[in-house]
Amino acid sequence: MTSVAIILGMLPLALGIGEAGKEMRIPLGVVAIGGLIASTILTLYVIPAFYNLTTKAKRIEAKEKIE
Numbered sequence: 001m002t003s004v005a006i007i008l009g010m011l012p013l014a015l016g017i018g019e020a021g022k023e024m025r026i027p028l029g030v031v032a033i034g035g036l037i038a039s040t041i042l043t044l045y046v047i048p049a050f051y052n053l054t055t056k057a058k059r060i061e062a063k064e065k066i067e
Contacts, residue, residue, distance in 0.1 A: 003040045007033050 014029030016022040 003036050007036050010036075 010029050010033050012018060013025055014033055016026045
């Protein structure tokens with residue numbers, strides 16, 4: 001929720017809506033939004049999937065040692 005709020009708050013900056021000098025701040029808004037999207041995807045999907053794979057491998061390895 002926080003990431004979505006920040007992304008929506010940065011949209012005017014990325015779209016160049018506002019006062020003079022906006023041409024210099026547009027890339028900052030685009031990069032900030034891209035970074036937030038990438039970090040959100042990593043946090044919600046990639047890191048838990050990697051954790052699940054590593055713990056599953058450890059459980060299989062421990063089970064093989066017992067047998």
